[in-house]
Amino acid sequence: MTIGIIAAMAEELEILLKDLVLDEKRKKANMAFHKGKLYGKDVVAVVCGIGKVNSAICTQILASEYNVDKVINVGVAGGIGKEIYPGDIVVAENLVQHDMDTTAFGDKMGQIPRLSTFDFKCDEEMINLAKKACEEISEINSFTGRIVSGDQFVANIEKIKWLEKEFGAISCEMEGASIAQVCYLNSIPFVVIRSISDNANNGAHMDYEKFTPIAVKNSTRILNKMLNLM
Numbered sequence: 001m002t003i004g005i006i007a008a009m010a011e012e013l014e015i016l017l018k019d020l021v022l023d024e025k026r027k028k029a030n031m032a033f034h035k036g037k038l039y040g041k042d043v044v045a046v047v048c049g050i051g052k053v054n055s056a057i058c059t060q061i062l063a064s065e066y067n068v069d070k071v072i073n074v075g076v077a078g079g080i081g082k083e084i085y086p087g088d089i090v091v092a093e094n095l096v097q098h099d100m101d102t103t104a105f106g107d108k109m110g111q112i113p114r115l116s117t118f119d120f121k122c123d124e125e126m127i128n129l130a131k132k133a134c135e136e137i138s139e140i141n142s143f144t145g146r147i148v149s150g151d152q153f154v155a156n157i158e159k160i161k162w163l164e165k166e167f168g169a170i171s172c173e174m175e176g177a178s179i180a181q182v183c184y185l186n187s188i189p190f191v192v193i194r195s196i197s198d199n200a201n202n203g204a205h206m207d208y209e210k211f212t213p214i215a216v217k218n219s220t221r222i223l224n225k226m227l228n229l230m
Contacts, residue, residue, distance in 0.1 A: 003230075004068035005038070005045040005223070006058055008175050011213075012075040013047050015220045020045060028065065029057050035066070039227040044068060048175065051151050052097070055175035059182035070126065071183050071190040074223050076215040077173035078154060079199030080164050081143065084171065086199065087214050089142040089222055091130045092192035094119040095177035096167055099150035109166055110148070112181070119146065120180035123189035130193050133225035140218055145170035147192055149177035160201050171196065193226075195219035 007013040021037040031054075034045045044066045048058035055073075062068045077090060084090065096110040096119045103109055111118050127144065134142035148169040154160055163169045176192040183190040195215035 001069045002042045002044060002066060003227070004059070004062035004066065004071040005043050006048050006055065006062070006071065006073045006175075006179060007046075007075045008048055008050050008055065009075065010047050012216050012219070013045060015216065016045060016223065028061050031058055031061070033061070033066070039224055041227050041230060051174050052149060052178035056178040056182050059179045060186075063182065063186040063188060068188065070123070071179065071188055072126070072223065072226070073176050073179045073190070073192040074219045075173070075175075075194060076197040076219070077147065077171045077176075077194035078160075079171055079196040080160055080201055081145070081170040082202045084143055084196055084199055085141070085202065086196050087140065087218055088196045089134055089140055089218060090147060090171040090194045090196065091127055091134065091142065091144045092122050092147040092176060092180075092194070093127060093144050094121045094146050095180040095192060096120075096146060096148050096169075097150060097177045097181070098148040098163055098167060098169070098172065099152060117184065120177060120184045122180070122191045126189055126191035129226050129229050130191055130222065132229060133222050136225050137221055140221070143170055147171045147173065147176050147194065149173055149175060157201065164201070193219055193222055195222075
């Protein structure tokens with residue numbers, strides 16, 4: 001079994017790469033794909049870059065070129081739920097692209113036209129493994145629910161409240177739902193695990209720079225535990 005691990009930014013993957021026993025490094029679409037052993041598992045780890053197009057291209061390469069069996073997306077995200085604070089972990093149950101808007105044709109906001117699903121559901125077994133990994137690190141609070149993605153860095157409190165009301169989202173970021181869509185189209189089980197760096201909905205909106213390193217460390221710890229459980 002080979003697991004694809006995707007992060008959007010180099011700082012989200014650098015801790016993992018230090019532990020990776022590298023077999024091969026190849027560059028495709030200006031992305032470096034690191035193939036090797038991580039905590040005893042066969043993985044291909046890659047920094048995809050920020051945004052939905054980058055992450056979709058990256059995921060398809062993992063599917064087509066590396067034939068990965070599972071995909072895990074890790075990194076940081078913004079909190080939406082008022083009870084979620086920087087450093088907390090959010091495990092996605094499903095994902096929606098919040099900036100997809102064909103409502104003029106009668107579609108729901110977030111619905112991708114002519115696709116038979118509204119949200120992209122994470123693999124139940126992988127969700128349970130991630131939750132179990134979270135439980136083993138008692139000092140980190142964890143939540144499960146819907147993550148929404150869009151090509152926007154959302155810092156506006158009104159937009160955050162809208163994402164909560166419109167989609168029931170507990171977190172937002174810029175890649176997860178496009179990774180999820182590509183996995184869905186390729187029938188690859190996946191899960192998205194994000195650590196919270198900021199949350200304007202409860203006053204933590206000015207702490208992104210401060211909390212990002214903590215969020216990266218926490219999501220890496222969860223992935224370590226999860227891979228050991230797989």
